[in-house]
Every structure is written in C-alpha cells, then in structure tokens.
Amino acid sequence: MATHPGPLTAAPPAIRTSRLVRRFGEREVLREIDLTVGAGEFTALLGRSGSGKSTLLRALSGLDHGVRGSGELAVPERVSLSFQDSRLLPWLRVLDNVVLGLGGRRAEDRGREALAEVGLAGRERSWPHELSGGEQQRAALARALVREPELLLADEPFGALDALTRIKMHGLLRELYERHRPAVLLVTHDVDEAVELADRVLVLEEGRIAVDLAVDLPTPRSRRAPRFQEYRDRL
Numbered sequence: 001m002a003t004h005p006g007p008l009t010a011a012p013p014a015i016r017t018s019r020l021v022r023r024f025g026e027r028e029v030l031r032e033i034d035l036t037v038g039a040g041e042f043t044a045l046l047g048r049s050g051s052g053k054s055t056l057l058r059a060l061s062g063l064d065h066g067v068r069g070s071g072e073l074a075v076p077e078r079v080s081l082s083f084q085d086s087r088l089l090p091w092l093r094v095l096d097n098v099v100l101g102l103g104g105r106r107a108e109d110r111g112r113e114a115l116a117e118v119g120l121a122g123r124e125r126s127w128p129h130e131l132s133g134g135e136q137q138r139a140a141l142a143r144a145l146v147r148e149p150e151l152l153l154a155d156e157p158f159g160a161l162d163a164l165t166r167i168k169m170h171g172l173l174r175e176l177y178e179r180h181r182p183a184v185l186l187v188t189h190d191v192d193e194a195v196e197l198a199d200r201v202l203v204l205e206e207g208r209i210a211v212d213l214a215v216d217l218p219t220p221r222s223r224r225a226p227r228f229q230e231y232r233d234r235l
C-alpha cells in the first residue's frame with residue numbers, strides 16, 4: 001500500500017476520522033476507517049459498486065447518525081454535498097435552487113456570480129428541467145460553491161453524463177478547485193477520472209481503505225501521458 005505524505009499545510013484537516021464504523025444490521029460496511037484529508041486537498045475515492053463509497057460520504061457529511069467511531073468534521077454549514085443526479089428542486093428556478101437557504105441581501109448577487117462562474121449566466125430564471133444534464137450539474141456546482149465550502153463531497157457527480165460533457169465538467173471542476181481551494185472528496189468508479197482530477201486517490205475495498213496513492217502530476221493532465229498511465233497501473 002502506497003502511503004500518502006499527508007497534508008502540506010498547517011491548517012486543520014478538512015476530514016479526520018478515527019475508527020469510523022457503519023453497520024447495516026449484521027453487515028459492517030465501513031470497518032474502522034482512519035482517514036485524514038488535509039485542508040484544500042483534492043482526493044478521489046474509488047471502489048467497486050457496493051463497496052461503501054456513498055456510505056462513507058454520507059457519514060462524512062454528518063447526515064448519517066448511525067455511524068460509530070470518532071470523526072472531527074468541518075462544520076456542517078461549510079460542507080457541500082452533491083450527487084450523480086444533481087438534485088435540483090424541480091419547483092424552484094435555477095437561481096432559487098442555487099441560493100436556497102442562504103440569507104442576506106447579497107445572496108442573489110452571489111448566486112448570479114456563481115452561475116456565471118460555471119457558465120450559466122443568463123439561465124437564472126430557467127427551470128431545472130429546461131437544462132441539459134451537464135447544465136444541471138453545473139448548477140449543482142454553483143449551488144455548492146456559493147456556500148464557500150471548506151469541504152466539497154461529490155458522489156459520482158458526472159456518472160450520468162455523456163463522455164464529451166464529462167470531459168468539459170472535469171476541466172471546470174479542476175478550474176473551480178484551483179480558484180477556491182476547498183478540500184474535495186470525489187467519489188467515482190472511473191480510474192481515469194480519479195487520476196486526472198485528484199492529487200490523492202483512495203480505493204475502498206471490503207470496508208477499508210486498501211490503497212492510498214499520492215498523484216504527483218501537473219494539471220491539466222493527459223490520459224495518454226506515460227506518467228498518467230504509471231499511476232493508473234498502480235490502482
């Protein structure tokens with residue numbers, strides 16, 4: 001198992017769990033997971049379907065009260081969670097989805113800025129169903145960003161998109177990351193996506209983190225580059 005050198009900054013970690021356990025009945029889906037993700041670190045989480053990736057994300061979001069073990073998590077207000085289906089509320093216009101729950105006079109302005117940042121300027125008054133799948137994911141990203149999260153938890157956000165749209169979203173996500181520097185934990189089942197986007201790749205297997213690999217490549221990254229392949233082979 002490759003070990004990760006750990007966070008480079010002195011800032012407190014965005015995630016720290018100690019022996020985190022999640023059982024469903026007799027089944028132990030997460031088995032004493034010790035995980036530290038540094039502030040501003042971009043980490044991908046790989047694993048077979050059913051390996052517990054979504055369960056781990058939910059545990060880290062603080063929404064799951066059935067978790068045992070200790071976890072020091074970023075304050076919930078500063079955690080954003082996004083999903084494969086963007087989960088925009090169909091009865092709210094795009095801008096209202098983005099700023100939902102935000103208070104203050106400037107909320108709408110910030111929402112507009114966030115939409116512009118993801119390439120959706122002019123779509124503020126659209127309904128979610130009027131957007132394509134990729135546009136809905138952009139709106140979901142804007143909704144996450146406008147909250148200025150310290151930690152962005154993303155559960156297969158591009159899983160439902162076509163290949164071309166997915167490539168565009170990769171570029172956008174990495175660009176937004178470079179600009180805002182939240183810690184990111186991105187769940188994916190796509191090895192290429194993990195190596196392309198993240199600086200650290202974890203593999204969840206039988207409820208444990210079986211691989212913890214630091215990816216030391218400049219971005220943007222090409223999948224055809226020999227060093228990209230080198231990391232791919234190690235997963």
Ligand code: ADP
Nearest residue numbers: 024025029047048049050051052053054055056
């Ligand atoms: P992944 O996201 O890696 O595909 P999940 O975290 O969704 O996997 O699920 C891991 C395992 O936990 C699966 O076997 C799933 O059936 C089980 N599981 C997840 N949520 C629940 C639940 N609420 N109740 C019972 N079993 C669950």
Ligand code: MG
Nearest residue numbers: 053054055155
């Ligand atoms: Mg899942």
